[in-house]
Amino acid sequence: MSEGRKNRRQKQDKKKLVLPFVSADKKRQKPKKNETNRKSTTKTKKPKGPGLSKVTKISIAVLTLMVIAVIAGGVFFLKQYGQVITTAVDAGQQQAKSIQESDFKQFRPTTILDVNGNTLKELKTQERDYLSYKDIDPLVSEALISIEDRRFYEHHGVDTQGLITVGLNAALGRGVRGASTITQQLVKNIYLTPEVSISRKVEEMVMAQALEQKFSKEQILEYYLNNVYFGNGAYGINAASRVYFGKSINDTTLLEKAVLVGITNNPGMYDPVSNKENAMKRGKTILNEMLNQGYITNADFEKATNDDFTASIHSEALDNDLGDNEIALAVDSATKILMEQQDFRFQYQFDSAEEEERYNQEYLDAYNKVYQRILSGGYEIQTKIDPTIHQQMQDILTRVMESWPNMDPEKNIYSKQAAMTVIDNATGSVVASIGGRGEEGNTYNRAFLSYRQPGSAIKPLVSYAPAYGRGLLETSTVSDDRPNNNYPNNIYMGSRGNLTLRNALAMSSNVVAYKLAMDNQAELQEPVYQPLAQMQFTGLDVADDNPIIAVGGMTYGATTQEMASGIATLVNQGNYRMPTNIQSIKRKDNDQEIFNLNDSPQRKVYSEDAAYLTLDTMKAVHQDEDGTATDTNLAHNQYWAIKTGTTDEAKDLWTVGATPHYTVAVWAGDDTPQPQDNASVGKATRQIFQEAMDLLNEGKEDVDFQMPASVTNQDGQLVTRSSQAKQVLATRQSALAATTQNIDGLAKTKANELIAEKLNSPTVSEASSFSTQLLADRIQTLSQFELIVTDNQDNWKTFDQYAQQVWALVQNVEPAGGTLSNQYTSVYRNKEAQYAQEKAALTADVDRINNDIKTTEDQSKQLDQQIEDLKKELNIRSSGSSGSSSSRTTPSSSSEAEEGD
Structure with missing residues (x-):
């Protein structure tokens, strides 16, 4: 065994020995009292002094403020998200009950059957590319741990430091991203949608801890490396190695291994074919972490960082051709069905371009994950x-x-x-x-x-x-x-x-x-x-x-x-x-x-x-x-x-x-x-x-x-319940308005007849002989004129005609203006304002009728829905009583307004 490999194994074994918990269901053993603080059996005298220095006081004050801030943040977090967390914990525990090894190792191919039960296609990727932990070069898992989860062997699915970070970020309004362990990432890849929320993060943490109770660290690494997405249709690191480098992962160089592990952070950004510069930079970052954490020697690091790689797409590495149109549709439909069962929230309308962009990325991530599960096998x-x-x-x-x-x-x-x-x-x-x-x-x-x-x-x-x-x-x-x-x-x-x-x-x-x-x-x-x-x-x-x-x-x-x-x-x-x-x-x-x-x-x-x-x-x-x-x-x-x-x-x-x-x-x-x-x-x-x-x-x-039943044929014309309701409402509204207008109009007409008689009564022909009292009486009579403003009657012109006659008399008596002129102007302006107000009220009545029509129509829609719900309920009850039961691509064109047929 090489010196570097020996050091790596010793470091890994050492990490296994210092786990703080023996198992997730056992409490940590407290140290015995006589074993505490055995650094020295001799007491050391404290130096006497004038008290705490100014710097120390400031440090203590800052530390105190930080503690208060953390406590306040925690209180805020619980108050804000307490119920959400409780619900998410319950959901995570419920999902955890169904976790099983076959979720990660689907060696039975997915079979697609036609309408007659005949096999149209078998889909499988893991049968050829799946590698057990013992068969994967240790450098691969070490590269993964160094960049994604350096405390992997020390936690039980959730990194405590990461949990604190997430809590503080949420309390400060910075979102809930980050601090996911390898186990959490595996849970998210297999079981959860990519939704970013407190509830989803808590659910993920609960399931991660359950996963670590059921499986060893080595199994978790194995499942992760064989299921994570590496871009270009490659799921699992062995499949990715074949796609990008045309060889097994164990036959790649140290640099190529680091480059492949780096892809998982962002398959598009770190694609070794289309973004080689980014992929190389990410790979060297991983190599540096491996050196710092003792997984590789200086010699290994120098050789790898001076190395180069050539990547290209080897399409023949993946053998799940979905060229058949019907099969492609079946896999697409199955993917969306399983996404929905994983509570992915499909969205078809958006309030902003930013919301649409965010959703599209979440959709793509969730789709790729479920799509791979189907290709990997395990479904009929x-x-x-x-x-x-x-x-x-x-x-x-x-x-x-x-x-x-x-x-x-x-x-x-x-x-x-x-x-x-x-x-x-x-x-x-x-x-x-x-x-x-x-x-x-x-x-x-x-x-x-x-x-x-x-x-x-x-x-x-x-x-x-x-x-x-x-x-x-x-x-x-x-x-x-x-x-x-x-x-x-x-x-x-x-x-x-x-x-x-x-x-x-x-x-x-x-x-x-x-x-x-x-x-x-x-x-x-x-x-x-x-x-x-x-x-x-x-x-x-x-x-x-x-x-x-x-x-x-x-x-x-x-x-x-x-x-x-x-x-x-x-x-x-x-x-x-x-x-x-x-x-x-x-x-x-x-x-x-x-x-x-x-x-x-x-x-x-x-x-x-x-x-x-x-x-x-x-x-x-x-x-x-x-x-x-x-x-x-x-x-x-x-x-x-x-x-x-x-x-x-x-x-x-x-x-x-x-x-x-x-x-x-x-x-x-x-x-x-x-x-x-x-x-x-x-x-x-x-x-x-x-x-x-x-x-x-x-x-x-x-x-x-x-x-x-809501449609009838009346004299060759199809009439609907919606149209009848609208017509009946409009007729009733019109009849009511017409009746009201007629009564009001008759009363006002009679009153105006009396006023007209008075205004047209015999008088002295010369306006100059009018007395002030007589003209004041005419102005008062004019003020009593009743305006009629309806959809079919408007007597403003009649009023205005009488008003002009009176005004002519007033001007002859008071050519330079005076008390009579002021009285007349006041009456005329009041009538003018009244007329404008009644015209506006008429318009408002028309709008109100239209709104009433819409309300009736909405009520009709609600009635239709209630009828449908009752039908469904009756069907369900009927079925129950009988005892029967049964178990985005790139847009092809921009917006084009149509000028054709």
Whole structure:
């Protein structure tokens, strides 16, 4: 054994011997009294002096203040976070009960099964790359300990000094980061989401201590080194060594080992391929720590720091190819399901760009962690994948797109691409996810990974369904005129005047969709994109709270999977279901089912009548003579909905729609957005939609979408409960206002008749002969005039006419002004102020009526929800009584306001 290695072993053995605790459940032994302070048996006399020096007094004062500050901080901490800590401790203890070795060593491959139970894919990484502690060069764990947790062998999962630091930081408002031990990091990597909070930190600490009770220090090091993420898809240090250096970790140099260990702090910043300078600096920092802590000799240090390394990506080192579109979707869905079970808080709308950036990083960290667990093995994923249907859908898309044979010379795939998602409306599951044209090497699944501007295809979800929820009907009219240049242009570059909502969607009026979105935002008092956020559209941005998204002008865009799930929500009477091709997930180590699609909750996004009216309106897109899809016909269905979409310069082309049985969303365009020929590429999306629907619906019953009880057909017009409630309220409010105005108006008219008689009574023709008393009487009579201000009557002009007559008389008597002039001016100004006040009150009444209408509509929505809740409760009770039970990618384009259909 070399001298350096011998020193390292002695230091490690020494650290093991001086552990302050024998085990976590045994108390520390206090020293016996006769063994305390045995430094000397001879008493030493204290030197006499005048007392404490000034410096000593200052030191004691400072120390006292520090102690008081620590105590005050502790009191504040407990007061502020006491209940949070208690809850977190309970949660950590509960989670700790389920900790087992198989959580870290999944040698059973993850198996993905098709709809018939046949194995589609086995995923495994640890079987080849996993190394036990005794098989890993000790330098690796020593490098890790030196930089991440120098007191690793002295604590029991939690570093006391680190705990104090965290407490003080929290009390001082500096957050709760830092001071994590290797054991805590392992807990966070395997069991917890990357959320930064007091509760999560406490939960992490509780579980770390439980982990150290169950496993030895060597096992913890082994689990950590085999599970931590090293970037570029490599989990575990042996896999990382193969990816970056093309060899096992035990065959690397000391510098390469240090560089690899350094990656774990920040895989992007310390990537040895793309950021070699940072990686080298971090590696030398670790080497310096290893020297200072006695793990390596000066000679080892000098040799390693003078060494160099060459890193590159060896992609063949990882053998879990997820090129198959359906399998890629299954693993992605399983990852998100397990993230949710780990209490990751998914977020789809943000108050600021900073909040969005922070969330995106937390999401990426959590996603990568869970994704690796699935790849490492241990799960059985039962899917709804039907290889036959998938191949049929792929064949349709591939064949229709054959008209564009040009290849991208860099990627060696077709320049013009397409994607399609198919959802079974009976279950809400994805039965086909077609991510490209199917050529060799084209493994990127655009169906759920690629955000594209949706154009007019988004109108039913953002503009029309919310408008119908407000009580509008298909026959409601909206002007197609552009009030100013802030409004988008129509594809026909003009106005068609007042359009019914049915006509407007058929011809895809951008102005009407924009106006509806504005009204939805104002009346519902919620973001324009609220329905999309409820349906988990992942490409939403802070800037998307803008009516322009109603014509497709989103910051990032949407995927075909999101668009399909949105239309499927309409078919499912406004209830959103998570789009996935997974039926169930089991853990192989205990055969426990941890997810079943049948138990997945649904979320109410639109009212039943709003959803139905939207689908009925979408029928006009292929039924009306000026609809944008009149060239599309289905062979087996007469009841179906469709919407086309075209963005600025036709860079993205869409066709989305549904029959009662299936929903299909199709996109076509270039991976890097380029102008397209709308006539040919747009027609291709409709052809793919048509052929897919014909194949899927063959043999299915030709039925209409289910009409809810809240919708009735009155003389050929569909009327909803929301519209009826709005109409009844408006009628009652108008009748009440009219009656009140009529009574008030009659009384005021009668009074004014009497005043008019007095003002028009025979008088001396010459104003100069009027007495002062007579004019004062006329002014007093004028003050008694009753103003009438209603929505259909206004007598201010009559009053003003009489007033001018009186003023003419006053001026003849008092040409230079005087008492009569002042009396007249006072009366006139009072009447003028009264008139302005009553006009303002009339406007306020109109606003109040509108607010009452909204309140009634909200109450109607609440009633709908209560009915739905009662239905669910009845279903649950019925099920219980019968005894049955069952166990982000880079955006493809910037915001583009739509000018197409």
